[in-house]
Structures are given as structure tokens and as C-alpha cells.
Amino acid sequence: MYSDKVMDHFEHPRNVGEIENASGVGTVGNAKCGDIMRIYLDIDDATHMIRDCKFKTFGCGAAVATSSMATEMVKGKTIEEAMQVTNKAVMEALDGLPPVKVHCSLLAEEAIHAALWDYAEKHGIKIQGLEKPKSDISEHDGDEEY
Ligand code: FES
Numbered sequence: 001m002y003s004d005k006v007m008d009h010f011e012h013p014r015n016v017g018e019i020e021n022a023s024g025v026g027t028v029g030n031a032k033c034g035d036i037m038r039i040y041l042d043i044d045d046a047t048h049m050i051r052d053c054k055f056k057t058f059g060c061g062a063a064v065a066t067s068s069m070a071t072e073m074v075k076g077k078t079i080e081e082a083m084q085v086t087n088k089a090v091m092e093a094l095d096g097l098p099p100v101k102v103h104c105s106l107l108a109e110e111a112i113h114a115a116l117w118d119y120a121e122k123h124g125i126k127i128q129g130l131e132k133p134k135s136d137i138s139e140h141d142g143d144e145e146y
Contacts, residue, residue, distance in 0.1 A: 026114025
């Protein structure tokens with residue numbers, strides 16, 4: 001049912017954790033299942049390059065695998081390039097997901113966008129093509145443990 005790549009990223013997820021004093025943090029909720037994803041970005045202000053990216057999730061295996069892959073894909077990219085890392089691109093990089101699990105892959109993309117939104121707001125900049133994700137629940141950042 002799951003590709004070898006999905007299983008690999010699920011069993012050995014990359015970039016799990018937090019970044020202290022992150023440049024941007026985004027937390028989103030999945031309307032379908034109620035699961036939560038938080039992404040931390042460390043961004044170089046001069047070059048807009050994403051130096052580091054970490055995630056924490058209260059989500060299923062598909063959410064873990066897609067977030068692991070998504071964080072790998074945005075690391076070392078500029079903000080503009082990271083905007084191209086869609087859930088579709090992440091799923092392709094993982095050799096696909098079962099259709100019922102596609103909604104899980106949206107969590108990573110939306111959390112990255114929420115974190116970029118947070119960064120843009122803090123720095124008073126506009127990121128081409130970026131909108132605040134509807135699933136953004138970042139107001140609650142920082143207090144809850146999961
Ligand atoms: Fe909730 Fe996959 S079932 S993220």
C-alpha cells in the first residue's frame with residue numbers, strides 16, 4: 001500500500017524537532033482528521049535561503065513521511081524556490097500516496113506556508129504567491145504540548 005520511500009521516511013523521519021528562535025513558525029490543523037503539524041524555519045535574512053527546517057506533528061504515518069520529505073526538499077532553497085514545493089511535488093518524490101491519504105500530505109505544505117507567512121509578517125515583506133493558509137492555527141503557538 002505504501003511505497004518504499006514512504007516507509008523509509010515514516011520509519012526514519014528526517015528533521016523532527018524544534019528550532020529555537022526560529023525565523024518563522026507555522027502550525028496548521030487538518031480539517032479532515034483533526035491532526036496538527038508545526039514547522040520551524042531558519043531563514044537567512046540577507047539571501048532568503050532556508051538554512052534549516054524542522055517539524056513536529058500529531059499526525060499519521062503519511063503526515064510524518066510527507067513532512068520528512070518536504071523538510072528535506074525546502075532545506076537549502078530560497079523562499080521563492082520553497083514555494084514550488086507543493087504537496088504534489090512531495091508526493092511525487094515519495095513515489096505516491098494512497099488516495100485516502102492525500103489530505104495528510106497537505107499538512108506539510110500548509111505548515112511551511114504558515115511558517116513563511118509568520119516570517120513575512122515579522123519582517124514586513126510580501127512573498128509572491130503566498131496566502132495565509134486557512135488551516136493556520138498558529139495563534140496558539142508555544143503553549144500546548146503534543
Ligand atoms: Fe490525519 Fe493523516 S490521518 S494527517
